Amino acid sequence: MISVLILTLNEEVNIAECLDSVGWADDVLVLDSGSEDRTVEIAEAEGARVMHRPFDNFASQRNYGLQEGGLEYDWVLHLDADERVTPELRSELEREARRDARGAYRVPSKLMFQGRWLKHAGMYPTYQIRFGRCDALTFTQVGHGQRGDLSAEQVGTLDEPLLHYAFSKGIADWVQRHNRYSTDEAVHALAAEGKSTDWTALVWGDSQARRRALKDLSYRLPCRPLLRFFYVYLWRMGFLDGRPGFDYAVLLSFYEYLIGLKRRERTRGEESQGQEGGKEMSL
Known part of the structure; x- marks a missing residue:
């Protein structure tokens, strides 16, 4: 079946x-x-x-x-x-x-x-x-x-x-995988920056559509790693999960930090390429 x-x-x-x-x-x-x-x-x-x-x-x-x-x-x-x-x-x-x-x-x-x-x-x-x-x-x-x-x-x-069982192969494996994932998320975040917020999905969409719209909107928030930690550990009451809850909240904030770093790295790279292109045209 x-x-x-x-x-x-x-x-x-x-x-x-x-x-x-x-x-x-x-x-x-x-x-x-x-x-x-x-x-x-x-x-x-x-x-x-x-x-x-x-x-x-x-x-x-x-x-x-x-x-x-x-x-x-x-x-x-x-x-x-x-x-x-x-x-x-x-x-x-x-x-x-x-x-x-x-x-x-x-x-x-x-x-x-x-x-x-x-x-x-x-x-x-x-x-x-x-x-x-x-x-x-x-x-x-x-x-x-x-x-x-x-x-x-x-x-x-x-x-x-x-x-x-996301940690079945150990913390090092989780970090290695999320290092790769953060690159993909940074690319997606940069693409989302150029789009307008889907307010219809936020208000009238189903739970999955709202979650997608909120995720795209959240890319514009400052201090995302810190906000992610407080959201998971305090707002979602991760502290009730004991030490594992704290450790996981820290890992997620680290993941957000990597995404932010890679976004800025890519933005600087695009800016430097644009400047170099401008210099070549002026020669």
């Missing part, structure tokens, strides 16, 4: 548990981006099909899997290797697939860190479109992540969450 598409790159730490959590599915495709560890070996031993494609971005990877992966069923669950499907989520997925009422569904996610669920600092529930019909759902890359390419009325929202 449901196919599963999992993106991987050097995920030997995660892939077995991820596959175990979808052991009920008889069509599981692992789309690997060139792993140099035992990811592919483990996936094949677990009975998954494996395909290979060099990574460019998340949206292109998922779209490639949908179009070229030979998926058996109309409904597809999209996962990263550090995510787990609970029995309760499986039941809800199967129920909605039978109903076939929408083209796709947002799935909430519980962020796990230092052995606990970050109920507050993890800003639960955060949603991503991860479950949809093959003929309805495609993805568009925005910043470092992807968005479902469907109108709001075609998208439903599930109640049961994925479990997201």
Whole structure:
């Protein structure tokens, strides 16, 4: 009834548990981006099909899997290797697939860190479109992540969450990944600066449209790293998550700081190129 598409790159730490959590599915495709560890070996031993494609971005990877992966069923669950499907989520997925009422569904996610669920600092529930019909759902890359390419009325929202073990490969891996992500976010932020605010989405849009508009608007705020820390730790009551909540709030503020630094770096680079171009024309 449901196919599963999992993106991987050097995920030997995660892939077995991820596959175990979808052991009920008889069509599981692992789309690997060139792993140099035992990811592919483990996936094949677990009975998954494996395909290979060099990574460019998340949206292109998922779209490639949908179009070229030979998926058996109309409904597809999209996962990263550090995510787990609970029995309760499986039941809800199967129920909605039978109903076939929408083209796709947002799935909430519980962020796990230092052995606990970050109920507050993890800003639960955060949603991503991860479950949809093959003929309805495609993805568009925005910043470092992807968005479902469907109108709001075609998208439903599930109640049961994925479990997201974002730190399963350690803090160093998280920092390394978010160093890359911050570059993509800096590019997106610079592009957003030239656009007018979508006030209609802020007032009348659904929760996802409001979140997107607020994110684009927030790029214009000063002191974003400090604001992000206070938002996560105080406004969202991350302090109730104990030390893990504090640590995560600090990491997010560091991530915002990197985005800001890279935005300024790119702006200075563009300005210097413009000045050099002007000098050449004056010669």
